Amino acid sequence: MKINRKLFPYVLTLPALLVCVGILIPFFTAVYYSLQRYNLKMPHMKGFIWFDNYINIFTDASFWNTIKVSLTYTFFTIIVELLLGLGIALLLAKRNWLNNILGVLLILPLMIAPALASLIWKLMINPNFGIVNYILSFVGLSEFTWASHPDTVLFTLIMVDVWVFTPFIMVLLLAGLRSLPRQPFEAAELDGVPEYYKFFRITLPMLFPFILTASLFRLLESIQQFDIIYALSQGGPGESSMVFQVSAYLHTFQYTNIGKSAAMMVVLWAICYFLCHVFVQQWQKLKIKTKGELLQ
Amino acid sequence: MKFNIWSILKIFAYAAIILFFLFPIAWILNMSFMTNDEILRKVPVLFYEPTLKNYIGIWEGEISIPGFATMYIYFKQNLINSAILSSFSVALTLVLGVPAAYAFARYKFKGGEDIAFTLLSFRFAPALLIIIPLNLYFTQIGLYDSYIALIWVYQLITLPLLLWIVRGYFEDISPDIEYAYRLDGHSWFQSFWKISIPLAKPGIAAASLLCFIYAWNNFVFALILGSSAIQPVTVGALAFITASAIPYGLIACGIVVSVLPTLILALFIQKYLVQGLSLGAIKG
Numbered sequence: 388m389k390i391n392r393k394l395f396p397y398v399l400t401l402p403a404l405l406v407c408v409g410i411l412i413p414f415f416t417a418v419y420y421s422l423q424r425y426n427l428k429m430p431h432m433k434g435f436i437w438f439d440n441y442i443n444i445f446t447d448a449s450f451w452n453t454i455k456v457s458l459t460y461t462f463f464t465i466i467v468e469l470l471l472g473l474g475i476a477l478l479l480a481k482r483n484w485l486n487n488i489l490g491v492l493l494i495l496p497l498m499i500a501p502a503l504a505s506l507i508w509k510l511m512i513n514p515n516f517g518i519v520n521y522i523l524s525f526v527g528l529s530e531f532t533w534a535s536h537p538d539t540v541l542f543t544l545i546m547v548d549v550w551v552f553t554p555f556i557m558v559l560l561l562a563g564l565r566s567l568p569r570q571p572f573e574a575a576e577l578d579g580v581p582e583y584y585k586f587f588r589i590t591l592p593m594l595f596p597f598i599l600t601a602s603l604f605r606l607l608e609s610i611q612q613f614d615i616i617y618a619l620s621q622g623g624p625g626e627s628s629m630v631f632q633v634s635a636y637l638h639t640f641q642y643t644n645i646g647k648s649a650a651m652m653v654v655l656w657a658i659c660y661f662l663c664h665v666f667v668q669q670w671q672k673l674k675i676k677t678k679g680e681l682l683q
Numbered sequence: 684m685k686f687n688i689w690s691i692l693k694i695f696a697y698a699a700i701i702l703f704f705l706f707p708i709a710w711i712l713n714m715s716f717m718t719n720d721e722i723l724r725k726v727p728v729l730f731y732e733p734t735l736k737n738y739i740g741i742w743e744g745e746i747s748i749p750g751f752a753t754m755y756i757y758f759k760q761n762l763i764n765s766a767i768l769s770s771f772s773v774a775l776t777l778v779l780g781v782p783a784a785y786a787f788a789r790y791k792f793k794g795g796e797d798i799a800f801t802l803l804s805f806r807f808a809p810a811l812l813i814i815i816p817l818n819l820y821f822t823q824i825g826l827y828d829s830y831i832a833l834i835w836v837y838q839l840i841t842l843p844l845l846l847w848i849v850r851g852y853f854e855d856i857s858p859d860i861e862y863a864y865r866l867d868g869h870s871w872f873q874s875f876w877k878i879s880i881p882l883a884k885p886g887i888a889a890a891s892l893l894c895f896i897y898a899w900n901n902f903v904f905a906l907i908l909g910s911s912a913i914q915p916v917t918v919g920a921l922a923f924i925t926a927s928a929i930p931y932g933l934i935a936c937g938i939v940v941s942v943l944p945t946l947i948l949a950l951f952i953q954k955y956l957v958q959g960l961s962l963g964a965i966k967g
Contacts, residue, residue, distance in 0.1 A: 495704075501902070503941055516725070518710055614917075618921055659808070
């Protein structure tokens with residue numbers, strides 16, 4: 388038996404593709420649901436209503452709140468993680484025993500499931516015996532409310548996200564820093580270029596592709612974050628930490644409004660798709676630019 | 684003088700990093716050896732007699748708290764579920780993913796890049812968008828609450844990861860060795876099995892371990908698509924912590940037991956892990 392040479396690569400990739408196409412079907416089903424009045428508690432009301440679900444969510448103040456909370460969460464997690472990750476990568480860039488050990492140990496938080504990381508922090512910030520409040524009591528902050536107050540809950544969630552995912556950025560940027568060519572730095576050294584100039588004019592531009600990749604991965608994960616928020620606050624208190632996926636989860640399983648929650652998820656998908664698209668474009672531009680510079 | 688200020692700042696930075704990122708892990712480990720009384724002290728005790736009572740309680744699944752009725756927990760079952768789900772997911776991913784990764788690396792074929800990109804893009808779809816309809820489908824065809832359903836959905840996380848890492852490894856291997864072997868009269872499959880796979884073995888091993896960790900750490904799929912009978916430790920531990928009658932030492936112990944496998948795995952394969960994470964991210 389001989390398989391046509393041209394068909395052969397398709398034969399090899401087919402099984403993987405088939406399994407994933409099985410996932411595409413629910414995707415389209417979800418889009419279809421989003422155009423329906425579909426509430427599990429009222430099955431006889433089921434029917435096609437075009438864009439009413441979308442109009443419904445966009446005229447709903449609580450959905451705008453969800454968008455606001457999600458974007459705030461995403462913005463702060465990415466900014467803090469990028470700055471912190473970059474700082475740590477720069478600190479650990481030089482190879483010595485301490486940096487090598489820390490480089491290994493710092494990936495540990497990343498290897499803990501986000502849901503479980505939230506539980507670790509939940510025990511640490513417990514108002515009755517939590518070690519964090521005990522330590523903070525020395526600086527007069529023992530009454531910090533963490534996840535139990537609307538004003539502090541987002542801060543708490545962002546902190547846990549930073550704890551879990553900064554190592555991801557650190558790993559990428561550290562790998563990037565250590566793979567940079569030596570010559571520009573040696574040349575700068577010979578010319579006696581000051582440190583900050585070297586950093587802003589050589590290190591940062593050369594590291595930029597790594598920074599861009601890391602931010603895209605984090606951006607998409609952060610705007611879709613579910614595990615940390617579900618495990619720590621479930622969107623509360625009130626709706627002060629209600630993000631997209633937690634909101635969709637509650638709409639499905641508490642209010643059984645499948646149509647509405649599908650519409651929310653389609654909006655989230657559109658945002659992610661848009662972000663991805665913009666990013667890939669920028670990435671290609673950057674690639675062409677750096678290639679051009681190398682040729683010169 | 685300037686030198687001194689920098690080194691002091693640096694020491695401070697190291698201390699802050701270690702404190703923030705590593706102290707929580709150490710503290711939870713510490714708590715898991717404490718009795719409930721020791722944990723509940725207002726001033727934390729630093730010196731105490733470590734006890735294994737929590738670990739034994741978790742293993743036996745029977746907890747008697749003074750003043751309460753005896754409680755039964757299913758943590759051991761959760762651990763077994765996690766092991767089953769993660770290992771079968773990785774096995775399936777290997778069978779599906781390695782040939783596909785090879786095809787993407789070796790052949791330029793029409794639509795190849797598009798297929799590869801489509802497979803990667805599954806990583807970026809909101810999980811709930813897919814799971815909610817799946818939940819209804821699985822209920823209809825009787826797959827709800829089965830290992831098979833979850834293992835299938837886990838492919839969404841593990842397959843793209845493996846594809847992109849292993850593809851990079853295959854690309855780095857020169858095809859000449861395979862050609863030479865095939866010229867000796869061996870079939871394609873023989874050269875794939877005897878030459879290509881052994882050469883890409885480090886990459887495949889690292890990618891599978893990374894997939895295992897990601898599968899183990901997944902939360903949302905099992906939360907929605909399974910009942911407590913098949914749920915893994917990530918979901919099990921959450922049920923644990925919200926049941927307020929359970930002593931805190933046991934909760935800490937439950938968390939330690941559920942994160943320890945991935946942490947130990949991560950330490951063993953850290954070299955490949957960093958390579959895999961950066962390769963997967965940068966090439967993808």
